[in-house]
Amino acid sequence: TGKLELKEDNVERTLSTANMLRLDAVVESGCCFLKQQLHPSNCLGIRSFADIQSCRGLYEEAHKYTMEHFTEVIRNQEFLMLPLPQVCELFGSDEVNVTSEINMFEAVLLWVKHDVGERKKLMAELLTRVRLTHMPKEYVADVVQSNPFIRDNLDCEHQVIEALIHHLLPERRPCPVRPRKSTTGHLFAIGGMDTSKVEGAVSIEQYDARIDQWSQVANMTGRRLQFGVAVLDDKLFVVGGRDGLKTLNSVECFNTRTKTWSVMPPVATHRHGLGVAVLNGPMYAVGGHDGWSYLNTVERWDPQARAWNYVAPMSVARSTVGVAVLHDKLYAVGGRDGSSCLRSVECFDPHTNKWTNCAPMSKRRGGVGVGVCGAHLYAIGGHDAPASNQMSKLSETVERYDPKTDQWSTVAPMSVPRDAVGICMVGGRLYACGGYDGQSYLATCEAYDPQLNEWRNIASLNTGRAGTVVVHVRHLH
Incomplete structure (x- = not known):
């Protein structure tokens, strides 16, 4: 027919096939279709797919959407299923749109609780991506320090103590960690x-x-x-x-x-x-x-x-x-x-x-x-x-x-x-x-x-x- 109807259930197969065959017009149409479908529940999947297919424009759009809607994205299954390297990349980013660093700590807990047995031993590595020194000191002392995942992990305890020293003795601060741009x-x-x-x-x-x-x-x-x-x-x-x-x-x-x-x-x-x-x-x-x-x-x-x-x-x-x-x-x-x-x-x-x-x-x-x-x-x-x-x-x-x-x-x-x-x-x-x-x-x-x-x-x-x-x-x- 010379016509191609893109739908949610065929767009990814169509786009990847068109990519192999170098049908640029079809690839472009598929990318436009997926950009319009972006939602907190699917943006991470679309971002990952765009990365595999080397669709730069789509990747950037999906990444931007993920950063903009971060606090909604973390409440969806795609985020909870992410592997550790991708979670670390997200948590380390300066571009995430959060009102406070507390949002980042809450995101860590959501991801860990999804598979506690496997993930709680990764807590120390994840905590290094959270900028504890930019949380209110009361929150660090009352909420972070008393969390069982933190209490049971010596490396986490050390990070919390360092953050509290940073708050209590500002003159001893080493090269400071910058706050996230959105905060x-x-x-x-x-x-x-x-x-x-x-x-x-x-x-x-x-x-x-x-x-x-x-x-x-x-x-x-x-x-x-x-x-x-x-x-x-x-x-x-x-x-x-x-x-x-x-x-x-x-x-x-x-x-x-x-x-x-x-x-x-x-x-x-x-x-x-x-x-x-x-x-x-x-x-x-x-x-x-x-x-x-x-x-x-x-x-x-x-x-x-x-x-x-x-x-x-x-x-x-x-x-x-x-x-x-x-x-x-x-x-x-x-x-x-x-x-x-x-x-x-x-x-x-x-x-x-x-x-x-x-x-x-x-x-x-x-x-x-x-x-x-x-x-x-x-x-x-x-x-x-x-x-x-x-x-x-x-x-x-x-x-x-x-x-x-x-x-x-x-x-x-x-x-x-x-x-x-x-x-x-x-x-x-x-x-x-x-x-x-x-x-x-x-x-x-x-x-x-x-x-x-x-x-x-x-x-x-x-x-x-x-x-x-x-x-x-x-x-x-």
Whole structure:
């Protein structure tokens, strides 16, 4: 008839035969048919079949589906029948979509219980694929340690004890195991200056590290440039900035769950080019420019009184300042003071209400991006020129500060210079997003791995933007 009817009971035989006979059109049709049949109960079987038949596209689609629907897949017979090597491969993957590492431990128990006699002696090998150090310590102590499969296995007991030591003595941690991408939360890139120049980027984009993708999730209520953002209770607090004409003192709160905005009490001083960070609960608004002069003043939000109060001022005025928190201290890095860009760095101790000078950076940096990763502070990109000089020198260089030695050292540079770059740490990596390279507003983003001392490109933003603020929100569920 010249026609071929594909059905569930004939598609695999038809496809494998067509594969031997090199009937590519039939193979393609069979793969399309199977892609449409993907379900948590059959995706592992289709993935395995595609692997045997060397149908790359089908394999990738089935693998992606398995990762996406992992918590449903593990409740089906196909998963329970998997051999050990394939189970280890799944449990070791960084791409599985789980809300918590607890899901992985539950999956291990499901697989073992299906054939306890044979499988419980494999428990230690399976447990090495579960990232115990990224579970809540109470769960490890109360649930994992008391499980009979764990208690009866000395190797498992050792792994649990190691995980508890990791939680109790963080300073003794060796090279840390990274969390799975789906459990690290999300990055948000908020606003900034884009090519429109008139409007500015009012969109908010969200990054999912597991699928390496940015998506637009909301808009700001209006134009706001050179503002600061802090995250409290998974809500974004947007502070100050300027609307193009005037400098603002208004504060707005974005609820990441309901995607709604609310108005908060304003800061006492109008300020743009400020830095905002959360230190031991309260958030701080640091420095900036009020439209007339550069500021050294610092305000702290009191959530009980729902008001902003001044704390000790910095030793110098700083606008376009980089602000971050490390070891219970607030750091103000670089910026501009009106006559030039600054190398100087100072840190604030909330217990003494004092600022202390730290070692200066090797480069002057205005519009600097600052992030904390591990026990170090990073100063990233920025520009070095007086405010009056339009030919400012932009930087791709990165410096790292060690508070133990009070010293800066240079680490691997970014792939391009970035002024007014958005910086945030998530999952043990520093992300540098957007910025200005002297010609254009950048959409490109890159991530720094401190263990390898190297940057690699990740998915680009949907909108090129400089001065975007990038923050980490842990829970969206």
